[in-house]
Amino acid sequence: xxxxxxxxxxxxxxxxxxxxxxxxxxxxxxxxxxxxxxxxxxxxxxxxxxxxxxxxxxxxxxxxxxxxxxxxxxxxxxxxxxxxxxxxxxxxxxxxxxxxxxxxxxxxxxxxxxxxxxxxxxxxxxxxxxxxxxxxxxxxxxxxxxxxxxxxxxxxxxxxxxxxxxxxxxxxxxxxxxxxxxxxxxxxxxxxxxxxxxxxxxxxxxxxxxxxxxxxxxxxxxxxxxxxxxxxxxxxxxxxxxxxxxxxxxxxxxxxxxxxxxxxxxxxxxxxxxxxxxxxxxxxxxxxxxxxxxxxxxxxxxxxxxxxxxxxxxxxxxxxxxxxxxxxxxxxxxxxxxxxxxxxxxxxxxxxxxxxxxxxxxxxxxxxxxxxxxxxxxxxxxxxxxxxxxxxxxxxxxxxxxxxxxxxxxxxxxxxxxxxxxxxxx
Amino acid sequence: xxxxxxxxxxxxxxxxxxxxxxxxxxxxxxxxxxxxxxxxxxxxxxxxxxxxxxxxxxxxxxxxxxxxxxxxxxxxxxxxxxxxxxxxxxxxxxxxxxxxxxxxxxxxxxxxxxxxxxxxxxxxxxxxxxxxxxxxxxxxxxxxxxxxxxxxxxxxxxxxxxxxxxxxxxxxxxxxxxxxxxxxxxxxxxxxxxxxxxxxxxxxxxxxxxxxxxxxxxxxxxxxxxxxxxxxxxxxxxxxxxxxxxxxxxx
Ligand SMILES: Nc1ncnc2c1ncn2[C@@H]1O[C@H](COP(=O)(O)OP(=O)(O)OP(=O)(O)O)[C@@H](O)[C@H]1O
Ligand SMILES: [Mg+2]
Numbered sequence: 001x002x003x004x005x006x007x008x009x010x011x012x013x014x015x016x017x018x019x020x021x022x023x024x025x026x027x028x029x030x031x032x033x034x035x036x037x038x039x040x041x042x043x044x045x046x047x048x049x050x051x052x053x054x055x056x057x058x059x060x061x062x063x064x065x066x067x068x069x070x071x072x073x074x075x076x077x078x079x080x081x082x083x084x085x086x087x088x089x090x091x092x093x094x095x096x097x098x099x100x101x102x103x104x105x106x107x108x109x110x111x112x113x114x115x116x117x118x119x120x121x122x123x124x125x126x127x128x129x130x131x132x133x134x135x136x137x138x139x140x141x142x143x144x145x146x147x148x149x150x151x152x153x154x155x156x157x158x159x160x161x162x163x164x165x166x167x168x169x170x171x172x173x174x175x176x177x178x179x180x181x182x183x184x185x186x187x188x189x190x191x192x193x194x195x196x197x198x199x200x201x202x203x204x205x206x207x208x209x210x211x212x213x214x215x216x217x218x219x220x221x222x223x224x225x226x227x228x229x230x231x232x233x234x235x236x237x238x239x240x241x242x243x244x245x246x247x248x249x250x251x252x253x254x255x256x257x258x259x260x261x262x263x264x265x266x267x268x269x270x271x272x273x274x275x276x277x278x279x280x281x282x283x284x285x286x287x288x289x290x291x292x293x294x295x296x297x298x299x300x301x302x303x304x305x306x307x308x309x310x311x312x313x314x315x316x317x318x319x320x321x322x323x324x325x326x327x328x329x330x331x332x333x334x335x336x337x338x339x340x341x342x343x344x345x346x347x348x349x350x351x352x353x354x355x356x357x358x359x360x361x362x363x364x365x366x367x368x369x370x371x372x373x374x375x376x377x378x379x380x381x382x383x384x385x386x387x388x389x390x391x392x393x394x395x396x397x398x399x400x401x402x403x404x405x406x407x408x409x410x411x412x413x414x415x416x417x418x419x420x421x422x423x424x425x426x
Numbered sequence: 427x428x429x430x431x432x433x434x435x436x437x438x439x440x441x442x443x444x445x446x447x448x449x450x451x452x453x454x455x456x457x458x459x460x461x462x463x464x465x466x467x468x469x470x471x472x473x474x475x476x477x478x479x480x481x482x483x484x485x486x487x488x489x490x491x492x493x494x495x496x497x498x499x500x501x502x503x504x505x506x507x508x509x510x511x512x513x514x515x516x517x518x519x520x521x522x523x524x525x526x527x528x529x530x531x532x533x534x535x536x537x538x539x540x541x542x543x544x545x546x547x548x549x550x551x552x553x554x555x556x557x558x559x560x561x562x563x564x565x566x567x568x569x570x571x572x573x574x575x576x577x578x579x580x581x582x583x584x585x586x587x588x589x590x591x592x593x594x595x596x597x598x599x600x601x602x603x604x605x606x607x608x609x610x611x612x613x614x615x616x617x618x619x620x621x622x623x624x625x626x627x628x629x630x631x632x633x634x635x636x637x638x639x640x641x642x643x644x645x646x647x648x649x650x651x652x653x654x655x656x657x658x659x660x661x662x663x664x665x666x667x668x669x670x671x672x673x674x675x676x677x
């Protein structure tokens with residue numbers, strides 16, 4: 001059972017430049033992941049799951065150059081009280097980070113945890129990623145588990161008073177970063193994890209999240225700034241009974257972003273919301289690929305993705321709800337919409353439902369449209385200038401996704417980013 | 427205040443003439459009413475005056491206080507003091523009514539070189555005006571016109587008019603869909619704004635609104651033209667006999 005020649009060579013070429021970190025309990029998990037990725041092979045342009053997004057630049061042995069943005073203005077989340085964990089081009093920066101101490105959570109650097117004889121993460125590292133390989137293969141995630149050079153292990157045991165904020169700084173035009181985080185939320189514990197920053201010229205990030213019964217995790221991320229960056233990211237989340245996972249991603253700029261989110265509802269009455277708002281201009285390409293599996297009774301899942309595209313930007317959404325046998329009373333909702341600000345932009349969507357239970361309520365919808373001319377005229381007839389009116393309607397379009405951010409201060413911050421982005425393009 | 431001369435308008439997309447030489451002038455301080463059969467071009471006139479896309483002016487002019495309206499963008503016409511209460515107010519999901527009102531008020535002030543209204547002053551004003559129109563605070567928080575009843579939408583139009591204090595107000599069938607009490611509220615709202623410096627053009631099918639808002643002049647529009655003008659008694663004639671006699675008389 002061999003891979004097609006092209007795929008095998010491309011995979012070998014990409015992996016050849018990487019070194020598998022050795023030592024500690026992580027090594028066997030990494031070796032397993034390496035066998036997974038060599039068996040699957042890295043994605044090729046013809047692969048069905050990569051139909052709308054070209055993986056080529058993620059496969060090149062060397063990352064394409066990504067210019068650094070002249071940093072102007074305050075970064076997102078800046079004014080929030082949070083525990084900062086900083087990575088520069090994919091390397092943990094202890095100087096720039098806060099002490100990894102906060103009541104209700106323990107945080108270790110992956111490299112440190114690995115060398116501890118006994119560590120809870122031993123039974124978690126790579127586990128959800130491996131589970132997430134069926135029914136659809138996600139080779140970049142297996143590659144990540146094998147070769148990740150850094151990352152943090154976050155164990156939420158209580159209710160930390162402030163968010164844990166992962167900040168990804170991009171400083172080298174040729175950096176190629178692979179980060180792997182593991183998050184475990186204990187029974188009835190609750191935390192917020194923030195992520196922001198361009199990270200590297202090319203970034204492969206994987207986050208495995210295990211939420212025990214009654215646990216709650218809020219995840220808010222902002223991918224932005226340096227336009228030439230490329231990223232492939234994976235979130236793997238497993239939810240226990242009565243647990244809640246809410247994830248929101250803001251994406252601004254970026255020539256290539258592929259965000260995969262794989263969620264498994266394994267305990268009854270769990271709730272998972274994944275949402276995204278993205279705004280793209282020109283050679284922007286943004287792909288949200290979501291796979292939600294209902295494997296318990298009375299769970300709720302929501303996928304809300306909104307994309308604003310202009311000047312030839314491309315948005316992709318592949319979203320699936322899989323309801324397994326016995327997952328009765330499932331409430332599944334999925335919406336993906338694009339607002340095309342001109343005729344050159346395009347939105348490619350593949351919404352899917354697969355249901356093996358009979359007592360479920362699932363709905364999905366996907367639309368693509370332009371600014372509502374009647375609404376625009378109505379606003380203008382009240383004296384609102386064309387540009388302001390367009391921005392108002394654009395923000396209104398994004399609102400359903402942004403509303404998924406529960407924390408008001410965070411939501412405000414995100415809206416102001418969007419406003420600025422729009423204002424800069426008027 | 428508003429001078430419309432021989433205005434000819436066709437659809438941009440097709441060769442269909444809708445307004446065929448409209449002549450009309452509304453003086454400051456006066457209320458003019460337009461009545462006329464369905465499809466005669468009343469809404470089209472109001473849209474063309476406020477600058478909606480899709481129409482092509484093939485001849486004539488529309489001037490407000492010396493300003494050529496047809497040269498301006500819709501927002502510039504608004505800032506110059508023109509207001510249209512829509513026959514079918516538009517729903518705008520995701521834009522809060524309050525945000526919308528404040529953006530509009532401040533955009534107009536800015537265009538006129540005035541300072542923006544402070545949040546506190548604005549709130550005070552909008553609350554007072556809303557109260558007069560029996561629009562509750564809840565409605566102000568909701569997205570623009572979304573889920574509003576027909577009558578609520580119309581009252582919301584009048585609220586916008588009261589907030590923007592335009593000099594030339596066009597009301598396109600603001601009475602349709604209103605219950606008797608709401609009609610009274612709307613009429614009171616309009617009457618409260620009546621002043622020497624302000625003109626009104628009230629498009630309606632019914633005498634009832636004109637009982638409350640006494641017009642100075644009534645025009646009959648048919649097939650894209652003003653075919654007859656007269657005093658308030660003209661509206662009564664329409665109410666009693668329909669358009670047949672009038673149309674026959676001018677044919
Ligand atoms: N955008 C358009 N496309 C096609 N036809 C149009 C358009 N706008 C107006 N018309 C036509 O122009 C004519 C005048 O329409 P208008 O809405 O101005 O009439 P009205 O006098 O306001 O009628 P009503 O009393 O029913 O409101 C109608 O025949 C209408 O179908
Ligand atoms: Mg009409």
